[in-house]
Amino acid sequence: LAKTTQPISMDSYEGQEVNITCSHNNIATNDYITWYQQFPSQGPRFIIQGYKTKVTNEVASLFIPADRKSSTLSLPRVSLSDTAVYYCLVGGGATNKLIFGTGTLLAVQP
Amino acid sequence: GAVVSQHPSWVICKSGTSVKIECRSLDFQATTMFWYRQFPKKSLMLMATSNEGSKATYEQGVEKDKFLINHASLTLSTLTVTSAHPEDSSFYICSALKSGRSSYEQYFGPGTRLTVT
Numbered sequence: 761l762a763k764t765t766q767p768i769s770m771d772s773y774e775g776q777e778v779n780i781t782c783s784h785n786n787i788a789t790n791d792y793i794t795w796y797q798q799f800p801s802q803g804p805r806f807i808i809q810g811y812k813t814k815v816t817n818e819v820a821s822l823f824i825p826a827d828r829k830s831s832t833l834s835l836p837r838v839s840l841s842d843t844a845v846y847y848c849l850v851g852g853g854a855t856n857k858l859i860f861g862t863g864t865l866l867a868v869q870p
Numbered sequence: 871g872a873v874v875s876q877h878p879s880w881v882i883c884k885s886g887t888s889v890k891i892e893c894r895s896l897d898f899q900a901t902t903m904f905w906y907r908q909f910p911k912k913s914l915m916l917m918a919t920s921n922e923g924s925k926a927t928y929e930q931g932v933e934k935d936k937f938l939i940n941h942a943s944l945t946l947s948t949l950t951v952t953s954a955h956p957e958d959s960s961f962y963i964c965s966a967l968k969s970g971r972s973s974y975e976q977y978f979g980p981g982t983r984l985t986v987t
Contacts (some may be wrong), residue, residue, distance in 0.1 A: 792974055802876075803963045803978035804914070847913070851972035856902055856967055860914040 764848045769865040778835045780864050782848030785829045792852040793824060793831045798845045798863070807846075808833070835866075843868045872898050874966045876979035883954055883986055890950045891982045893964030899944035900966035904976065905937070908961045920947040954986040 766782040784793070792811055796804035808815055810822040810831070821834040833844060845863040852858075873896040879920075883889050893903055901919040901922045901957035906914040918939055936958075938950040950959055961983055965976040 785899075790923045794975070796978070801961065801981065801983065803876075803965075806975060806977055809975055856974055856976075857904070857916060858965075858976055859916060859917060862913055 761856075763859075764861040766846075766848050766864045767860060768862060769867065771867050771869065772838055773869050774839055775837050778838050778842075778866060778868075779832050780835075780846055780848070780866070781830060781832045783830045784848070784850045787828050787850050790852070791850045793822065793828070794818070794849050794852070794858070795822065795831075795833045796847045796849065797842075798847065804847060823840060838868045840868050840870065842866060872896075872966070872968050872975070872977040874964065874979040876962075876982050878982060879980060880983040882983070883984070885955055885986055886953055888952045889949055889954055889984060890948055891962055891964075891984075893947045893949070893966070893979050895945045895966040895968075898966070898968050900947075900968065901944060902967040903941060903947040904965045904967070905939060905947075905949050906963045906965070908963060908981075914963060916965070917949075935985055942981045951984065954984070955984045959984055959986045 764782050764784045772778045794809040795807040800803040808820045808822045812824050815822045823832040845865050847863040850860045875894045877892045903920040905917045908914045914927050917932045920939045920941040922941045928934045941947040961981050963981040965978040968975045
């Protein structure tokens with residue numbers, strides 16, 4: 761399974777756009793890229809999933825370059841409630857297993 | 871989206887007893903569910919893959935006789951922690967796989983906090 765690397769933590773201020781980049785150099789052809797958000801003592805919440813190029817939904821955008829060896833989660837105009845741990849995962853495909861990395865703790869300040 | 875529930879949300883049990891945790895996909899059918907555990911300030915660790923109608927597949931280092939998994943229907947998987955000990959105290963989270971034409975999305979339950987005294 762592809763291993764992911766992302767920053768341990770990031771700081772931001774309310775109203776700013778936040779971009780969290782994840783590298784996954786060993787991504788397999790049939791792997792999807794999925795991002796989750798987790799608050800303390802809660803299960804992870806699905807944010808967005810993509811395979812290639814750009815995906816956008818009502819809460820975020822996901823940018824994936826042509827080589828798919830990295831991806832960037834973009835959160836527009838963050839608020840204090842966006843303070844959480846964000847996980848980038850690659851998988852799906854044949855095994856469907858998702859292996860969690862360390863995640864990125866995003867701290868949004870007023 | 872999709873909704874996955876877990877029951878109970880928290881449980882306290884005595885050492886040596888067994889505890890069963892339920893995971894349900896409420897608005898979709900899931901042939902595959904997963905069980906994770908998470909220690910404070912740590913990431914989720916995959917324990918096992920639960921497939922409806924067949925035996926679960928356990929990750930390396932996870933004792934299958936201690937963590938019994940049953941996936942008897944397309945909407946329910948259970949995890950039973952047998953002969954629980956204090957070191958089994960953790961946050962247990964399940965997820966259910968929702969397969970679409972072009973995606974494989976996993977939706978997670980809210981988690982179950984297990985405390986073994």
